Amino acid sequence: MTRRLPRLSAARAPLTREVEVIDEHGERGLISIPAERDLTVYVDRRELVTLMTLGAQPELLVLGYLLNQRLIESAADVESITVDWEVNAAAVKTHAGIDRIEERTARKVVTTGCGQGSVFGELMAGIERLALPDTRMRQPQLYALVNAIRLQESTYKSAGSVHGCALFTLGEGDHDARMQCFVEDVGRHNAIDTIAGWIAMQPPGRLEGGRVFYTTGRLTSEMVIKSAQMGVAIVVSRSGMTQMGYEVATKVGLCAIGRATNKRFVCYAGSDRLILQPGLAGARWPDRPDSP
């Protein structure tokens, strides 16, 4: 039996709010701040978790959260997700309930700092068993990706003080890197979960080509683990990488590219997935220091 995709509400709330502030001259004024909100998720009427989110696509966030936490196997397990910002709640109805939900949600792992050690160990063991797709990216595609982000950020007024993540697919052409989805949220794990929800709602065949994540902020273990779980083999960031992120990336064969600005970047791991083109980044001056 083929089940349909879930019915989603389209709950929207302003992404920013204005507050009155005082500056260094003692003058009052208005500033826009990101409208971080609490969203309590109920699954089949049972309270599960409270997520802190900007609320741009709350239904996709909830769906992606359930997927990335492995509480459901696919979007088709869900009948509906209804978000109501009046009560800061998301009601999820599943077709067949979630097995052993008590036990599984008692042992949450969030690699930014809370979780159970044995579950962490299981998580790391599970990571090693993942098989990533054979995605390769050409250097000009990376530049097209970085440029697309630059345009996105300068074109669309950001809510400010938030993290952004984007999903790209790579095509045949040298410069072919298409932004499929761009999400801002107060936390990158929420932004990535929202992208997971978005991917799950796409019709079959909609997303062609190798997948690449872009993220603001550091390439931490959390970021790398989520990418690997979602089957995305290349991650790009403007910032640096941590050791744990490096170790996970190396274990699973994920390509991690950091400090990506303009034509410069550093590939920390998985460089076999990056097809370099000598000379593309411009001439190297003979007197420049060797270290990247």
Added chain:
Amino acid sequence: MTRRLPRLSAARAPLTREVEVIDEHGERGLISIPAERDLTVYVDRRELVTLMTLGAQPELLVLGYLLNQRLIESAADVESITVDWEVNAAAVKTHAGIDRIEERTARKVVTTGCGQGSVFGELMAGIERLALPDTRMRQPQLYALVNAIRLQESTYKSAGSVHGCALFTLGEGDHDARMQCFVEDVGRHNAIDTIAGWIAMQPPGRLEGGRVFYTTGRLTSEMVIKSAQMGVAIVVSRSGMTQMGYEVATKVGLCAIGRATNKRFVCYAGSDRLILQPGLAGARWPDRPDSP
């Protein structure tokens, strides 16, 4: 009976490690990355949580974590904390065990995105009952604080790509803001927990004067909640603030100052705690826009 402070190991491990990378010219080189590590905490031989940390002061981090999670009431509840980086483990011995530890650790709240809704509600209700000390800061003290951070960051080579938090105390003099403790970690909640552990280990009377936190990164709800729980009434950041952080700050009467660089800043909430001095920030040009 007066109990002694806990016995702490002094486990140290390098804060950075070098990895080989490839740059945009295809050249190999070495880069230092922050040595993010997993640390599994065992309390009375029972596994509790795995923390991801840079590992600068792991014993203080563990102590502060237990305090900030309200699993212990004071440092004196703990007999010893022994960290062994060989096995990435911290063994905590308490004097009298932790009451209802199963129940209390099943319901963890981490406001960056995981937790239980009802516990979140309880957390927020608990916040409102907190009474903050009557701390006030003068504008030149704020500038002294911001300058001290600037000096710290330029003097001590950071592990890079990490967050920093500092505890200051305010004295009698106009410019009297003393940095007591500066901690870098991969997450700000870990850095703040480490500071909580440090505070708990100080002899009585060691810390005089009003307390102020400085943090890199945004003033989120998590940051504001932790400060309020730790009895620190003023928080300063170089970055902006989110709505949830703003709402919590307003509820508890905490002073939140963001965008603090050089002489500029924005006070989002609790401005009654900030004693401004007109003219200190320099002249205002008549043709400058009014908004801060």
